[in-house]
Amino acid sequence: METKGINYYEKVLDIRRVIDEARVQDSDEALNICDLSTVERMFQLWQQNMPRVKPFYAVKCNDDPLILQTLAKLGAGFDCASKNEMKQVLDLDVEPERIIFANPCRPISHLEYAKKNQVLKCAVDNEFEIYKLHKHFPNSNLIVRFKSEAKKAQCPLGDKFGCDADIDASALMLLAKSLNLTVTGISFHVGSGCMESQAYERAIRKAKNLFKFGELLGYDMNLLDIGGGFPGSNDEQFEKIAESINKAVQRYFPDERIKIISEPGRFFVAAAYTLVCKIHAKREVRDEAGKLDTVMYYLNDGVYGLFNCVLYDHQQVTAQHYLNDDSSLPTFKSLIWGPSCDALDKISENVSLPNLNRGDILGFPNMGAYTVPIASAFNGFPLARTLYFKAK
Ligand SMILES: Cc1ncc(COP(=O)(O)O)c(C=O)c1O
Incomplete structure (x- = not known):
């Protein structure tokens, strides 16, 4: 049509x-x-190269309604940072399960909107946000975001977001446990425009340790979110990254019941x-x-x-x-x-x-x-x- x-x-x-x-x-x-067909082509390229990883498109990258509509029709999920971004996506009849509220520091009214619309997946990287979730959205599914940056990226994000993987991430999970909150996953972002294909492998290995810790606490750890950072106009580089991710996923997360998602932005639209x-x-x-x-x-x-x-x-x-x-x-x-x-x-x-x-x-x-x-x-x-x- x-x-x-x-x-x-x-x-x-x-x-x-x-x-x-x-x-x-x-x-x-x-x-x-x-050219909306380019978005479709990139979606196919993604599926051919990383069939196990479901893309949740980062709306911030380009929120043109026709881009969102195209990706929604293709079956993508969405990474939203705010109430308005969630609304834009929900208005396209995208189910709340296909959304992650990936901004680890958000205003309470945006969190209340997520709660009202049952957008359960919420990234966190600090204790204050955990207390906020406890008070305003206690039945959310916490996704603990840790910092693991690529050696080189067009726009590094680690100064702003992501807790320390070795000490803080486990402390946050313990805090969540003491507050009766539910942790269901782990996320990271290697930096936007990642220029180091091995960066994902390193981060996936760290995520595995955090999964183990979550399981020790009795959590049903079922979601790994490998973030964004994929190139938008270099298929060869993307294929190299995908190969490294596939190997790491196979090695550290062979259990197919664990859902693996990502948050690509520029990959689909650049x-x-x-x-x-x-x-x-x-x-x-x-x-x-x-x-x-x-x-x-x-x-x-x-x-x-x-x-x-x-x-x-x-x-x-x-x-x-x-x-x-x-x-x-x-x-x-x-x-x-x-x-x-x-x-x-x-x-x-x-x-x-x-x-x-x-x-x-x-x-x-x-x-x-x-x-x-x-x-x-x-x-x-x-x-x-x-x-x-x-x-x-
Ligand atoms: C939380 C989050 N997810 C995903 C992205 C998208 O990154 P990219 O466009 O590099 O794929 C960004 C971009 O900065 C981000 O902040």
């Missing part, structure tokens, strides 16, 4: 054609192109979006001898819009020149700015581009992760419009 608001294409989405048909050159608005921008102004910077040093371009989206990922997600974005990709053209050192009157609004520097003109179009692939929910219309520049596509 065709869904309203989605444009259907045969086989391959032709970005150039979309640019032409959407008349991007005649508009001062940037265009965000979302490659699904291409942002198309127009150059509306240009400046040439010359040295004292008058020699051209840098060509500066000003685009109709910037770090306060969808390129906020440059600031917050430490993304390095890649510009593709769509309307003239003649590779024999000489290239120049270039710097790309966003549209606002703020010098922080720098998208990319030291890039090599041919000498472009005002009105030329640049496309940026892999723009689906940590972009859409954060963008603002700062300085009066409107948000890019989004067009949705799907293969027939």
Whole structure:
């Protein structure tokens, strides 16, 4: 069945054609192109590579209703951080069992919402949250989150969340036991944009010890949550990570009754979006001898819009020149700015581009992760419009 608001294409989405048909050159608005079939492809890739691990998509990464709808239909679970994220997912008729309230530090009203809607799985990493759960949601299922970071990650999370695995995690479980709370699982997050494929193996091994401790306390430990961190635009790296996870799961959690979930965000959505921008102004910077040093371009989206990922997600974005990709053209050192009157609004520097003109179009692939929910219309520049596509 065709869904309203989605444009259907045969086989391959032709970005150039979309640019032409959407008349991007005649508009001062940037265009965000979302290919929902990429989300479906990534879901299949996940299932082929890690059939035992059920993905609970991290809503914070991109909460576009069509993305959530697509993943809900595919049968994904969801990692929610707040009342509003839970509501968005529950409104799609997703059962509360398919949600984990993964934010280990939440306001009481959000916890009460989880209770009212029977979202039982709640991450915890400190004693104050355990007392909060005891008072406000005593029949929740506690998932103890410990810290186990990758050696290198695009956005490490360990400074903010995760208790010490060797001492604190067991103390928290003992506290939960003394309060008659129920611990059912263990979780960790190796860091968003994990660049070390062995990081998961290390963490799964630690999780095994905590499972054993929980079982000693008499808990029915039935959930391992391996968090997020999976790359969104590098299938080969993902496959390497998956192989290492599968081996670790087989070694430390061979019992199929233990449910294994994960919280991937960028994995599903990064490659699904291409942002198309127009150059509306240009400046040439010359040295004292008058020699051209840098060509500066000003685009109709910037770090306060969808390129906020440059600031917050430490993304390095890649510009593709769509309307003239003649590779024999000489290239120049270039710097790309966003549209606002703020010098922080720098998208990319030291890039090599041919000498472009005002009105030329640049496309940026892999723009689906940590972009859409954060963008603002700062300085009066409107948000890019989004067009949705799907293969027939
Ligand atoms: C608790 C939690 N789960 C999952 C994710 C998603 O991570 P990623 O997009 O790297 O898969 C994040 C992101 O920071 C997170 O904080």
